[in-house]
Amino acid sequence: MTAPAYTEFEWQAEGAGNGASGEKLTRVFVELVKNLDSVHSICDLGCGNGHISGRLAAFGYHVTGVDGSMSGIQIARRAYPGVEFVHALIDRDLNLGQFDLVISSDVIEHLYRPSDLLEAAVSQLKPNGQLLLGTPYHGYLKNLVLAATGKMDAHFSALHDGGHIKFFSVNTLSRLMRTHGFDDLSFTFYGRAPWLWKNMICHARKL
Numbered sequence: 001m002t003a004p005a006y007t008e009f010e011w012q013a014e015g016a017g018n019g020a021s022g023e024k025l026t027r028v029f030v031e032l033v034k035n036l037d038s039v040h041s042i043c044d045l046g047c048g049n050g051h052i053s054g055r056l057a058a059f060g061y062h063v064t065g066v067d068g069s070m071s072g073i074q075i076a077r078r079a080y081p082g083v084e085f086v087h088a089l090i091d092r093d094l095n096l097g098q099f100d101l102v103i104s105s106d107v108i109e110h111l112y113r114p115s116d117l118l119e120a121a122v123s124q125l126k127p128n129g130q131l132l133l134g135t136p137y138h139g140y141l142k143n144l145v146l147a148a149t150g151k152m153d154a155h156f157s158a159l160h161d162g163g164h165i166k167f168f169s170v171n172t173l174s175r176l177m178r179t180h181g182f183d184d185l186s187f188t189f190y191g192r193a194p195w196l197w198k199n200m201i202c203h204a205r206k207l
Helices: 019-034 051-057 070-079 115-124 140-148 170-179
Strands: 041-045 062-067 084-087 099-105 125-136 182-190 199-206
Touching: 019 051, 019 099, 019 125, 019 182, 019 199, 041 051, 041 115, 051 062, 051 070, 051 099, 062 070, 070 084, 099 115, 115 125, 115 170, 125 170, 170 182, 170 199
Parallel strands: 041 062, 041 099, 062 084, 099 125
Antiparallel strands: 125 199, 182 199
16 A cells, blocks of 8 residues: 555645645646546546646536545545545555546655556556656756756755655656556647656556
């Protein structure tokens, strides 16, 4: 079993953890989902305070949000009473049903064993089901810019408790996803200039 999502903090207030940047990223996720064919049921792995789950449910999708933070789930249930939220660890033993789509935004970079999230996604997807997985973008040019501007220590700080512990490039995330039986990968990038992107969202299909 993996540790609960967002173990480094507890949600302290209604709507916490979104902000302007989080809202923009939510809109990108929602538009990507709306452009997918044959999606009716969605599982949101690491749903946090339920913000993306709630937005998708408002468009008529049947959404189940899952998170290991009880306080996050409590906030989500209060904010989006028409959505099903489940307090559970993200691992292969999840047994919530079979979904057309699994989404996960800014979760995998917090996990000691990222494969836990992919295994959970596989277990919850119907045959030929789809996955949208978002995580901060890292790449060679971005790392060079961080180093040249003296921001490497701040970006990869070892002095914070919790936070990001895995840093994915397109190549490493693609390899991990293919290892777990996903194919037909495509990427959407969000924020900042090309090759210095803030986030990437990978769309893939379960083989």
